[in-house]
Amino acid sequence: MSMNQYIRAIAGTLVVLSVALGYFHHHYWLAFTVFVGLNLLQSAFTKWCLMETFLEKLNIAKK
Secondary structure (H helix, E strand, C coil), X not given: CCHHHHHHHHHHHXXXXXXXXXXXXXXXXXXXXXXXXHHHHXXXXXXXXXXXXXXXXXXXXXX
């Protein structure tokens, strides 16, 4: 998988998980959804993504 595919899969999983936790457990979990969305938005403009840095340090995916 490419770096973009990893990031999209992880972001999608985190969004679905946090919405489910917000629905079934406590609505404060939706703040995590906002965090993921804001991170995706800022990475579109700055060309830097925190998850990309984590994946590179873990040698999971290379650019």
